[in-house]
Amino acid sequence: MHSDILILGGGPAGLAAAIAARSRVRTALVVSTPGQESPLARAERIDNYPGLPGLSGARLLETLEEHARAMGTDFLPGRAVSLLAWNGFHVTVGREIAEGEALILAPGVARQAKFPGEAEFLGRGVSYCATCDGMLYRNRPVAVVGLAPDAPMEAAFLRSLGCQVTYLSPKEPQGLETGIPFLRASRFAIRGEQTVSALEADGQVVPCAAVFLLRRTVAPTDLLPALETEQGYVKVDRRMATSVPGVWAAGDCTGAPLQIAKAVGEGHTAALSACEWLEQRAAESAKK
């Protein structure tokens, strides 16, 4: 799926960006997990969003999404797990590759402290994507750390490949396949030498060849390591430009205040900046 502007995140910032992009007649593709998984969807009542007092978070999200859809925004449900910045921007989302000429990052709060051993063993037994790496661990013991609502589904996929799956999470998962053992734990550390040999979960050692860390979103800096950050948030200027050319960021990922009104304004600004950048680029290429 190709678009002028690829938007990662379907919250207020991402949807406001899509609406602004469409109003400038640019194609916009929003990659997002379902709205009901957003923390905002659990807000019972919002009274500080101008002009629309008293809506629930879920209703506000629905309203924004309906608006973006009515404007002609394309949507791709899922989570971006890898990103390539070359000849535009490309991300993998499940079995799809989404592409855009410009990129807007709006994943919400994506600051996540890494677990001990996570960075060290990334690519050597630690994976963020069961679909991508599961086949390499067929018939071997693996641990799934479920921190996203769809993690039980990914665990089932790994089991279907023949992996011996242990599922761990701080809360009882919903929809975990019968036959997959569950351990409640909230503190994790990855152990091994050259490659992963075990997951330590609240002090208990779970021997495994791989640990799949399935979070709600992959942090922007994991997708695009060249992004500059400030106190853990994506660093942007007033036009919401990041340190990477062609990439803008908006919403909670850029820092406080973590408010809908701020996210919407930033999303709008990011999209207008991206549109302007695309226009300048087209004009420069026409001169050549």
Place this chain on the structure above:
Amino acid sequence: MTDFTKESFQAAIAGPKPVMVDFWASWCMPCKMLSPLIADLADRYEGKVVSGKVNTDDEMELSYQYGITAIPSVLFFQNGREVQRIVGVNGPDAYTQVLDSLL
């Protein structure tokens, strides 16, 4: 780009030129996404670097031998030994920096 088998792979890394090898699989979407960039680099460095790919499903022994635990993994060889490995999807600079350092 050459599709390496165990035999052609060993012959390539034993040669005098640096070698870039992309370990991939047909079911791996990040591999599919990265593949055009690796092919482009192979063209740009043609004559200076030997480039090829290894299908991890077809060449499981090679994958096991080199401890491939995540794909895509791009391995670089010089004088028969692995000198660098880049796991996952990266932009072109990550690969050209290694290639340039080997020339």
